[in-house]
Every structure is written in structure tokens, then in C-alpha cells.
Amino acid sequence: MKIINGSVCAPRGFLAQGVEAGIKKIDKKEVAIIYSTEPCTAAGVFTSNKVRAACIDYNKACLADSTARAIVANSGNANACTGEQGIKDSQRMADLTGELLGIEGSDVLVGSTGVIGVFMPMEKVEKGIRKAAAALSRDGEHNAAQAIMTTDLTSKELAIEIEIKGKPVRIGGIAKGSGMIHPNMATMLAFITTDAAIDSKCLQKMVKAAADRSFNMISVDRDTSTNDMLVVLANALAGNPLIDVEGSEDYLLLQEALDFLCISLAKMIARDGEGATRLIEVQVVNAADYEEARQIARSITASNLTKAAVFGEDANWGRILAAAGYSGADFDPGRVDIYLGQEKMAENGMGLIFNEERARQELKQDPVLIKVDLKSGKEQATAWGCDLSYDYVRINAAYRT
Amino acid sequence: MKIINGSVCAPRGFLAQGVEAGIKKIDKKEVAIIYSTEPCTAAGVFTSNKVRAACIDYNKACLADSTARAIVANSGNANACTGEQGIKDSQRMADLTGELLGIEGSDVLVGSTGVIGVFMPMEKVEKGIRKAAAALSRDGEHNAAQAIMTTDLTSKELAIEIEIKGKPVRIGGIAKGSGMIHPNMATMLAFITTDAAIDSKCLQKMVKAAADRSFNMISVDRDTSTNDMLVVLANALAGNPLIDVEGSEDYLLLQEALDFLCISLAKMIARDGEGATRLIEVQVVNAADYEEARQIARSITASNLTKAAVFGEDANWGRILAAAGYSGADFDPGRVDIYLGQEKMAENGMGLIFNEERARQELKQDPVLIKVDLKSGKEQATAWGCDLSYDYVRINAAYRT
Numbered sequence: 001m002k003i004i005n006g007s008v009c010a011p012r013g014f015l016a017q018g019v020e021a022g023i024k025k026i027d028k029k030e031v032a033i034i035y036s037t038e039p040c041t042a043a044g045v046f047t048s049n050k051v052r053a054a055c056i057d058y059n060k061a062c063l064a065d066s067t068a069r070a071i072v073a074n075s076g077n078a079n080a081c082t083g084e085q086g087i088k089d090s091q092r093m094a095d096l097t098g099e100l101l102g103i104e105g106s107d108v109l110v111g112s113t114g115v116i117g118v119f120m121p122m123e124k125v126e127k128g129i130r131k132a133a134a135a136l137s138r139d140g141e142h143n144a145a146q147a148i149m150t151t152d153l154t155s156k157e158l159a160i161e162i163e164i165k166g167k168p169v170r171i172g173g174i175a176k177g178s179g180m181i182h183p184n185m186a187t188m189l190a191f192i193t194t195d196a197a198i199d200s201k202c203l204q205k206m207v208k209a210a211a212d213r214s215f216n217m218i219s220v221d222r223d224t225s226t227n228d229m230l231v232v233l234a235n236a237l238a239g240n241p242l243i244d245v246e247g248s249e250d251y252l253l254l255q256e257a258l259d260f261l262c263i264s265l266a267k268m269i270a271r272d273g274e275g276a277t278r279l280i281e282v283q284v285v286n287a288a289d290y291e292e293a294r295q296i297a298r299s300i301t302a303s304n305l306t307k308a309a310v311f312g313e314d315a316n317w318g319r320i321l322a323a324a325g326y327s328g329a330d331f332d333p334g335r336v337d338i339y340l341g342q343e344k345m346a347e348n349g350m351g352l353i354f355n356e357e358r359a360r361q362e363l364k365q366d367p368v369l370i371k372v373d374l375k376s377g378k379e380q381a382t383a384w385g386c387d388l389s390y391d392y393v394r395i396n397a398a399y400r401t
Numbered sequence: 402m403k404i405i406n407g408s409v410c411a412p413r414g415f416l417a418q419g420v421e422a423g424i425k426k427i428d429k430k431e432v433a434i435i436y437s438t439e440p441c442t443a444a445g446v447f448t449s450n451k452v453r454a455a456c457i458d459y460n461k462a463c464l465a466d467s468t469a470r471a472i473v474a475n476s477g478n479a480n481a482c483t484g485e486q487g488i489k490d491s492q493r494m495a496d497l498t499g500e501l502l503g504i505e506g507s508d509v510l511v512g513s514t515g516v517i518g519v520f521m522p523m524e525k526v527e528k529g530i531r532k533a534a535a536a537l538s539r540d541g542e543h544n545a546a547q548a549i550m551t552t553d554l555t556s557k558e559l560a561i562e563i564e565i566k567g568k569p570v571r572i573g574g575i576a577k578g579s580g581m582i583h584p585n586m587a588t589m590l591a592f593i594t595t596d597a598a599i600d601s602k603c604l605q606k607m608v609k610a611a612a613d614r615s616f617n618m619i620s621v622d623r624d625t626s627t628n629d630m631l632v633v634l635a636n637a638l639a640g641n642p643l644i645d646v647e648g649s650e651d652y653l654l655l656q657e658a659l660d661f662l663c664i665s666l667a668k669m670i671a672r673d674g675e676g677a678t679r680l681i682e683v684q685v686v687n688a689a690d691y692e693e694a695r696q697i698a699r700s701i702t703a704s705n706l707t708k709a710a711v712f713g714e715d716a717n718w719g720r721i722l723a724a725a726g727y728s729g730a731d732f733d734p735g736r737v738d739i740y741l742g743q744e745k746m747a748e749n750g751m752g753l754i755f756n757e758e759r760a761r762q763e764l765k766q767d768p769v770l771i772k773v774d775l776k777s778g779k780e781q782a783t784a785w786g787c788d789l790s791y792d793y794v795r796i797n798a799a800y801r802t
Contacts, residue, residue: 051726051734051750081722083735083751116719117752180706180723221705222623223720224727304622304705305581305797312798318517319624321482322581325452326625333452334484349452350484351518389798390791396706397713397790 001162001257009141010159010172011195012237013037017140018147021128023076023114023121029147031128034071034191035101035136040233042068042109043204045211047228054079054086055110056229058094062109066200068233071191072097072132073111074125075150075176080226081117089120096126100133109231111189113150113176116226145174148189151395152178156268162257164240164250169196171254173261177269179396181220182302190215190230190265196254197236198243205246206255207232214262217294217383219302220273221392230262270301270384271367275391279367280310281384284324288377292329296372299327301385310368311387315359317345324372331374339371402563402658410542411560411573412596413638414438418541419548422529424477424515424522430548432529435472435592436502436537441634443469443510444605446612448629455480455487456511457630459495463510467601469634472592473498473533474512475526476551476577481627482518490521497527501534510632512590514551514577517627546575549590552796553579557669563658565641565651570597572655572662578670580797582621583703591616591631591666597655598637599644606647607656608633615663618695618784620703621674622793631663671702671785672768676792680768681711682785685725689778693730697773700728702786711769712788716760718746725773732775740772 008016018032044063046056062068072093079086090110098105112120132140132147145155159172173192198206211230236242243250271279282300287293300306303323309316317338325333338346341362345354362368367384409417419433445464447457463469473494480487491511499506513521533541533548546556560573574593599607612631637643644651672680683701688694701707704724710717718739726734739747742763746755763769768785 049723049726050728050730050732051722078719081719081734081747081750081752083749116723117747180720182727223704223706223723226719226723226726303624304793305624308794308797311794314798316517318479318482318627319581321452322450322517322627323624325450325627326583327451329451331451333482346482346518348484349482351482388794390794392705393709393712393789393791393794396709397715 001160001260004159004161006159007141007145007157007172007174008034008191008193009138011170011193013195013235014193015136015138015140016144017132017135017137018143019128019131021124023074023124029143030074030076031125031132032073032144032147033097033132033136034144034193036069036233036235038235038237039067040069040235041066041198041200041203042231042233043200043207044229044231045208047225049224049226051226053112053227054082054090055112058090059109059229062106067107068109069103069107070097070101071109071111071231072129073148073189075148076114077112077118077120078114078116078227079112079120082119085119089122092122093125096129097133100130111229113148113189113227148176150178151274152176152272154272156265158261158264160257160261162253164253167238167240169238169240170194171257171261173265175265175269178272179220179274180223180225181218181269181273182222182224192232194234195237196234197238197240198234202243202246202251203232203234206258209255210258210262213259214266217298218266218270219298219385220270222302267384270386273386274395275389276386277311277389278387279384280370280386281367281382282370283382284372285380286377287374287379290379290381292331293379293381295327295329296324297381297383299323301383304388307385307388310363311389313360313363315340315345315363320370331376335375337373341365341369402561402661405560405562407560408542408546408558408573408575409435409592409594410539412571412594414596414636415594416537416539416541417545418533418536418538419544420529420532422525424475424525430544431475431477432526432533433474433545433548434498434533434537435545435594437470437634437636439636439638440468441470441636442467442599442601442604443632443634444601444608445630445632446609448626450625450627452627454513454628455483455491456513459491460510460630463507468508469510470504470508471498471502472510472512472632473530474549474590476549477515478513478519478521479515479517479628480513480521483520486520490523493523494526494530497530498534501531512630514549514590514628549577551579552675553577553673555673557666559662559665561658561662563654565654568639568641570639570641571595572658574662574666576666576670579673580621580675581624581626582619582670582674583623583625593633595635596638597635598639598641599635603644603647603652604633604635607659610656611659611663614660615667619667619671620699620786621671623703668785671787674787675796676790677787678712678790679788680785681771681787682768682783683771684783685773686781687778688775688780691780691782693732694780694782696728696730697725698782698784700724701771702784705789708786708789711764712790714761714764716741716746716764721771732777736776738774742766742770
């Protein structure tokens with residue numbers, strides 16, 4: 001597996017673009033299109049929030065046939081809590097994109113992100129779609145990555161290449177997310193392309209597994225969004241033998257690559273969490289049960305007290321253990337060891353005398369590594385979060401534009 | 402029901418005191434004793450965190466016989482994650498207090514609050530216990546309330562009087578809590594006394610019900626503590642006919658009074674949440690199911706995004722609805738109305754054009770009132786929280802003393 005240049009246009013047969021459309025008050029790109037020259041097998045996972053954006057329900061219906069060929073997305077407006085009008089607007093975005101690209105509207109997926117509860121400024125959105133569709137290119141992928149940003153400080157892009165039966169297979173992805181990040185099925189807009197040949201059943205299974213290990217393991221503020229989505233388009237241009245057996249050698253190769261890509265993008269989102277100064281990685285090891293390891297790791301990354309302690313460079317392992325304790329997981333606190341980077345802070349649930357200066361140095365790292373050893377089995381899980389700083393409050397206490 | 406002067410010594414037969422013991426680096430009171438001249442029926446509810454302070458397990462064992470006569474408590478050290486030594490220290494606190502008061506050590510309950518994972522400075526604690534025991538008095542109750550404070554800015558005290566079959570019955574309570582507040586059985590140290598005559602089964606039932614409507618409905622930072630406890634001592638000095646039938650007229654009178662007291666103390670804790678500038682009250686009305694109303698109300702009060710929006714006086718009802726959406730409750734977002742004080746912000750899950758100036762005025766109130774109308778039934782629940790300010794980060798990013 002190797003990292004290669006680019007993102008969603010690194011796999012063969014994909015074009016993209018991102019453009020300004022005047023949706024936000026400031027000069028930023030707001031409309032993106034990703035397009036495959038060939039038909040694709042498609043799969044996605046979506047937010048579990050009961051309050052869902054119009055595009056979420058639209059995409060679920062659209063993916064009933066497991067095919068798609070394009071994605072159109074906008075930032076600046078989430079199209080959530082917008083009722084019937086919102087549904088019409090998502091449909092219109094897909095139809096217009098399809099018309100301009102010469103494909104069915106039902107082969108276009110829709111993503112929106114931004115303010116909740118305001119109707120879409122469709123005139124501007126349509127203008128943006130026309131502009132983006134006219135300018136699709138391989139190097140438009142960076143603009144596309146920028147066009148889905150909201151409070152993000154950096155765009156999130158990555159592409160990798162693996163070899164399956166002698167054929168180079170590429171996977172690329174872009175993602176966004178900075179606040180309202182505590183995904184519980186997928187995350188706030190992640191679009192992934194691949195030229196792998198894979199059937200729809202295997203693809204859906206693989207996407208769900210990758211999401212559970214990546215986007216579903218990050219938290220910025222414990223607020224699960226109304227718009228989370230991860231969608232993958234696979235156009236088969238790599239020419240590898242069709243992957244149609246779950247758990248086969250080729251399946252596992254592709255799963256490993258997809259996991260790596262999703263985890264990398266997810267970590268970029270957590271690192272760029274609103275106000276964050278550092279990424280926090282929490283490894284829970286030697287657990288009796290995978291689900292419990294997962295619960296504990298997520299609970300720690302979501303704890304305001306732990307996040308504030310990391311911001312303040314305070315080696316407060318008691319808050320870490322307390323967050324494990326209320327996670328809902330069943331474990332024996334009297335067996336738990338806690339490490340901060342290389343420094344062991346607690347053993348068998350009790351504090352050790354540790355080197356404060358070394359602990360503080362570990363807290364200055366990016367990422368900060370927290371390891372929780374349950375000494376009860378062989379399962380493990382890793383979650384990612386970020387620290388809680390004054391800037392998180394500043395960003396979210398201000399009226400947004 | 403009327404509010405009367407004082408707190409835990411307002412009911413007949415109770416004495417208390419709080420003293421300095423040198424546990425904290427600053428000059429503050431740290432050890433409290435509450436004592437009943439007569440034997441009491443006692444009941445309590447405790448944290449559901451898997452990681453529990455030594456005193457929690459001690460108290461549960463101690464309450465097996467449903468009797469107690471005194472409470473000894475300290476601030477500055479939580480005696481949590483302290484292993485065998487911690488258990489010995491809780492036991493020693495009880496035994497020494499019993500010895501000094503001439504009662505069994507097994508009739509003394511123990512509460513601790515402060516830093517996790519550090520052994521108790523027992524020499525100082527014992528000195529404090531001796532000092533407090535020697536100075537017990539009726540007006541020592543205010544000192545006792547102060548001695549259990551940590552990052553609290555205000556002490557929390559209240560007493561009320563009701564009449565049962567012509568006999569005045571009094572209930573008084575003190576509480577503390579400011580950070581690590583998201584109780585899930587009880588809360589960080591609440592001690593309540595009453596001179597009501599009530600049997601142990603009725604008392605335990607009543608305390609659990611009151612906790613579920615009060616302390617279990619507040620959140621400061623979604624971090625459930627290792628030390629939460631609510632204990633009630635009832636010494637029967639009021640001379641009312643013994644309450645021994647659940648649901649009887651007298652039972653309901655006392656339950657109403659206990660609910661009022663617990664809700665009042667719980668609101669004081671939320672209002673004094675670390676860094677808080679305002680109390681937030683969330684009422685979920687016309688729900689089909691009480692548990693779901695409760696889940697939604699708690700989810701909104703715990704949402705960092707909603708809390709930061711209140712701090713910033715931003716009428717962001719989308720965050721409120723999103724927090725309801727991920728609460729786990731089953732409801733129809735398309736029926737939901739949301740009010741900010743008197744101002745209706747959203748109807749049937751969609752935004753209304755509202756008066757921004759009036760909305761902003763509602764956000765300047767203390768408490769800020771948020772009402773979520775599900776229009777689906779007759780159940781309702783109320784939860785309390787506070788806003789998320791820069792000071793929450795400052796307080797928790799700094800090393801604590």
C-alpha cells in the first residue's frame with residue numbers, strides 16, 4: 001500500500017471541481033461535483049440522527065439500486081429541517097447535475113453542510129452547479145475538497161494505491177468536518193472514489209466496516225450531526241478481477257486500504273476539530289470484548305474534562321479513568337493501567353508516582369497518545385478526538401455566517 | 402409547603418459543623434459533620450460509574466440496615482482510585498466520627514469530593530473530624546455547606562416545612578457540585594435531613610424518585626462523577642404518624658416536598674456549573690413517553706453546541722433540534738415546535754421567521770427557558786444545565802489545587 005498524489009481523481013475515470021457560488025457571505029468555494037466517466041457501484045452510510053437533512057433521505061432512496069455516477073455537494077447550508085421544500089431542493093440539485101452531465105438524476109448523490117433550518121438559496125446553488133459541471137477536470141479535486149469546507153481550517157484529501165492480482169487499484173477521498181462531529185453511522189461528508197471492481201454487496205459491507213473503525217471513532221464535541229454521510233463510488237476501471245466474495249484475499253486487501261484511507265481522513269477531521277490545538281488518540285487494549293473497548297475509547301475522547309486537561313497539559317489520568325467508568329462498558333477498574341505516551345500514570349486502577357516533566361512533554365505532543373490497558377483479553381479499539389480550547393467556545397458562541 | 406431558614410439543621414434534632422483542616426492549599430473549610438441526636442432511617446442513591454470512590458461502596462454496605470445517624474464528609478480529595486488504602490481511610494473516617502459522637506461507626510456515612518487518585522491526607526482529615534465533632538451546633542450548618550465545596554462559587558442550602566396530619570415536618574439539605582456533573586443515579590454530594598417519621602422502604606423509594614426528577618436531570622459537562630451521592634436521614638422527631646404505605650396521602654405530601662427540595666438544590670448546582678453564566682431549563686412537553694421526554698431534555702442540556710450558543714446569545718434552534726435527534730428517543734421531528742422563552746422559533750420541525758431582538762432578550766434571561774413541544778402525547782420532563790463559557794475551559798485546563 002502506498003500513498004499517491006491527489007484525492008478523488010487519483011483513481012482512473014474520475015473528474016471533479018469546486019467553485020464559488022455566493023452562498024456564504026465571504027469569498028469561499030461552496031459547490032462541488034465529483035463525476036465518474038463510467039457507471040459505478042456505490043455504497044454509503046448515513047447519520048443515525050432522527051433529525052436528518054433532506055439529502056440523507058434522498059441518497060438512501062437513490063442508493064437502493066447500488067449505483068451512482070456523480071456527487072453534487074454544497075457548503076453554507078445544511079438543507080436540514082427544511083421540510084418539503086428541502087426535499088425538492090435536493091432533488092433539483094441531482095436533476096440539474098444529471099442533466100448537465102448527461103446522466104440520470106437518479107445516479108447523482110447529494111451532500112449539503114452548513115446552517116440548519118434555512119431554505120437553500122437555489123438560484124446561487126444552481127449557478128454553482130452549472131459552473132462546476134462546465135469545469136470538471138482531474139485537478140479540480142482540490143477545489144472540490146475546499147468547496148465542502150465550513151469551519152474547517154484545512155481541506156482533507158488523500159489517495160492510496162494497492163495491487164490486486166497484479167493490477168494497481170487506487171482509492172481516493174475527500175472529507176470535511178470540524179464541529180458537530182460525533183458520527184454515529186458515518187461522518188459529515190466524506191466522498192471516496194475507487195477504480196476497484198467490486199460488487200455492491202461487498203462494497204456496502206466494506207464501507208460499513210471502514211466507517212465503524214474510522215469516522216465512527218472520532219469526536220469533536222459529542223454532537224451527532226444531521227447531515228453525516230460517507231459515500232463510495234467504485235467504477236471498476238482498475239481491471240482487477242471482480243471482488244464478489246466477502247472475506248476473500250482481494251476483499252481483505254481492499255478493505256485494509258479503505259480502512260487506512262478512512263482512518264486517515266477521520267484523523268484529519270478530529271485534528272481540525274473546532275478550536276483544537278492537538279489530536280488525541282486513545283487506544284484501549286487487552287479488552288475482553290471489542291464493543292466494550294470501543295465504548296471506552298469513545299467515551300474518553302468525548303469527555304470535556306479530559307479534553308480540557310489535554311489543552312491545559314494536565315496529566316489528569318483520574319478524568320480518563322472516570323470517563324471509562326461511565327462509558328457503559330463492563331470492566332474491572334481495579335485492573336486498569338493508563339499510559340500517557342511512554343509514561344505509565346496508573347496501575348491496577350491506582351495512581352503511580354510519575355515524572356511530571358515527562359508527562360507534560362507527552363501532553364505537548366501532537367497527537368497526544370493515551371493508552372488504557374484493561375488486562376482482560378485480546379480485543380482492542382482506537383478512537384480519536386481533540387482538545388477543548390477557548391477557541392471552541394469562541395467559534396460556537398458567535399453567530400455564524 | 403413553605404421555605405424556612407437554614408438547611409440540614411432546620412429539622413429538629415440535627416446538628417452540624419464544617420471546619421478548616423489544611424487539606425487544600427488555600428484557606429477553606431474541608432471537613433463537615435452532620436449528626437442526629439436520635440436514630441434515623443436512612444436511604445441513598447449513588448453514582449452508576451464503574452469507577453467508584455471508596456466511600457460509595459462503604460456507604461452502600463453501611464445502608465444495608467437502612468439506618469444511620471451521622472455523615473462525615475471532606476472536600477479536597479475524592480478518595481477515588483485509591484485501592485485498599487482508600488477503603489481503610491473511609492472506614493477510619495466513619496469509625497473516628499462514631500467514636501467521637503458516641504455512636505457506632507457503622508451508623509456514620511462518608512462523603513468525599515476533590516482530586517481523584519491521590520491518597521487521603523488522613524492526619525489532616527482526622528484533625529478536621531475532631532475539630533468538627535467538638536463544635537457541632539445548629540448554626541454549624543452553613544459551615545458544613547461550605548466545607549463540601551470544591552470549584553463551587555456558592556454554597557447550596559435550603560429547608561422547607563410542610564404539615565402532615567397537623568404536625569409540621571421539616572426537610573433540609575445541602576449539596577455541592579460544579580464540574581464533573583452529569584449524575585446518573587444521584588449527584589456529587591447532597592445531604593438531606595428530615596424529622597419526618599417514615600419507614601425505610603418508603604424512604605428509599607421516595608429518594609430514588611426525587612433523585613430521578615432532580616439531580617439526575619442536571620448536567621454541567623456530561624462527565625458522570627466517581628463520587629456522586631444523595632443521602633437522606635429521617636429521625637421521626639416531627640411526630641407525624643409513621644409513613645409506611647407507598648402512595649398514601651402523607652407519602653405523596655412528603656414526596657412533593659422532597660422533590661421540591663432536591664430540584665431546588667439540583668438547579669443551584671447547574672447554575673453554579675463551572676464557568677456558567679446562566680441556568681438553562683429545558684422543558685419537553687406533550688411527549689408520548691416519559692422516558693423519551695427525559696432523554697431529549699437531558700440530551701439538549703448536555704449539548705456543547707447548544708450550551709455555547711446560549712453563552713453567545715445565539716438563537717440557534719437547529720442545534721437544539723439536532724441534540725433531540727441524537728438523544729436516542731423515538732419521535733417525529735416533523736411535529737416538533739421549539740420555543741425560546743415566549744418566542745416561538747420553529748414549528749413542525751422547520752424554522753419560523755422570528756423577532757431576533759426578542760429572541761436575544763430571551764437568551765439574556767437567567768434561567769434561559771427552552772421548550773420543546775413534541776405534540777404527540779401527554780408526558781413531560783424538565784432538565785437543567787448551564788452555558789459553556791471560556792471559563793469552563795480555563796477552570797478545567799488549569800492544574801487544580
